[in-house]
Amino acid sequence: MLLDMRPLQGPSGSRGVGSYARGLLGGLIETGFDANLTLLLDAALDEPKLPAGGYRLAGCRRRYHGQLAAYEEAVALGADLRRIRPDVYHAIDFRLPGRSPCPLVVTLHDLIPWSWGGSRMRGERLRYWIGKRLLPRADLVLAVSESTARDAVRFGRVDSGRVRVVLEAAGPDYAPRPGAGQTVRARWGLEPGYLLFVGALDARKDPAALLTALEAARVKRPGLELVIAGDPGPQAPRSMPGARLMGRISESELADLYTAAGCFVFPSRYEGFGLPCLEAMACGCPVAAYRNSSVQEVVDGAGLLVADGDARALGRAAADMAAEPDRWRRAGLERARSFSWRAAATQTIAGYESVWRTEIIASP
Numbered sequence: 001m002l003l004d005m006r007p008l009q010g011p012s013g014s015r016g017v018g019s020y021a022r023g024l025l026g027g028l029i030e031t032g033f034d035a036n037l038t039l040l041l042d043a044a045l046d047e048p049k050l051p052a053g054g055y056r057l058a059g060c061r062r063r064y065h066g067q068l069a070a071y072e073e074a075v076a077l078g079a080d081l082r083r084i085r086p087d088v089y090h091a092i093d094f095r096l097p098g099r100s101p102c103p104l105v106v107t108l109h110d111l112i113p114w115s116w117g118g119s120r121m122r123g124e125r126l127r128y129w130i131g132k133r134l135l136p137r138a139d140l141v142l143a144v145s146e147s148t149a150r151d152a153v154r155f156g157r158v159d160s161g162r163v164r165v166v167l168e169a170a171g172p173d174y175a176p177r178p179g180a181g182q183t184v185r186a187r188w189g190l191e192p193g194y195l196l197f198v199g200a201l202d203a204r205k206d207p208a209a210l211l212t213a214l215e216a217a218r219v220k221r222p223g224l225e226l227v228i229a230g231d232p233g234p235q236a237p238r239s240m241p242g243a244r245l246m247g248r249i250s251e252s253e254l255a256d257l258y259t260a261a262g263c264f265v266f267p268s269r270y271e272g273f274g275l276p277c278l279e280a281m282a283c284g285c286p287v288a289a290y291r292n293s294s295v296q297e298v299v300d301g302a303g304l305l306v307a308d309g310d311a312r313a314l315g316r317a318a319a320d321m322a323a324e325p326d327r328w329r330r331a332g333l334e335r336a337r338s339f340s341w342r343a344a345a346t347q348t349i350a351g352y353e354s355v356w357r358t359e360i361i362a363s364p
Helices: 018-030 069-084 118-137 146-154 178-188 207-218 252-262 273-281 296-303 309-321 325-336 341-362
Strands: 002-004 040-043 056-060 089-091 102-106 139-142 163-165 195-198 227-230 244-249 262-264 287-290 304-306
Touching: 002 018, 018 341, 040 069, 056 069, 069 118, 102 118, 102 341, 118 163, 118 244, 118 309, 139 146, 139 341, 146 163, 146 244, 146 262, 178 252, 195 207, 195 252, 207 227, 207 262, 252 273, 262 273, 262 309, 273 287, 273 296, 273 325, 287 296, 287 309, 296 304, 296 325, 304 309
Parallel strands: 002 040, 002 089, 040 056, 089 102, 102 139, 139 163, 195 227, 195 262, 227 244, 262 287, 287 304
Antiparallel strands: none
16 A cells, blocks of 8 residues: 655645645554555655654655646656555545556545635646546545535546545644643733634635634624734735734644634635644634535534624624633534544545455456
């Protein structure tokens, strides 16, 4: 079984795909499947930090690592697969072979360039066009949510019989942190009970709506502070008046911020899964978000979901939750416990076995 871990070697390593890669690999090791694994890495890049396990490593080399990477991949990856000769190849992003000599499993995180945003996503559509075109050739597509599974069929033109939903989970760092209130006060001068947003401030995350939500929340609770954590990204507004920008921080620091927050506010207009919502709930942080895409699957009844795009309703919901966080903390923690990387790994292994058995039966 060849599992592509190259996303850990680039910018994706600190994003959702990187969290998925680390979580799935940890789950596969926990289930004892690691002796069956070979991890594919780019030999020209630094080896990422990997957990101990009985897996093997295989290398490949690529010239391009940016906009043209997926196009080079479509040409070069087939030769790598013929050389390594795995029983099954698992791509965890859109690095897909034009022709695969072995069964192909693909994790689909989203098809947002086609499902949301229209002309604003032209650049992203061009970048990922070849991956989308090759997606229907996969023997199995593992969608990270029911919403993404529907998009795989509607926009990716994948046969519904080849799609399975395998939900993600929060990483091990995301749990209630004892003394988090004192930690954020001492480290950043924050008073616990603030509103928190985590992630890039691009158009899909709607930073203008985030400020409108803050304004509405302060009508109900004057003085409420908004904290923004994570790399704001190249699309971020020049300023976010009234907000405290923390920049990129470690996962343990983020767990402290989640734990001490009064409410996590998430004005995203579309998600493939919605991992920040799950991370927040796993730390006992109440969640207020728009009711759209996969967000409603992840949060379910453990948070407050408002009409998509209604920023003022979002702000009022966040203020209400921050006023009585204990009620929502318990619901969120219970919800978060229903997701685990061990369960995701077990379901993924079942997917490997199904395509491998089909290949054996089809072989002469």
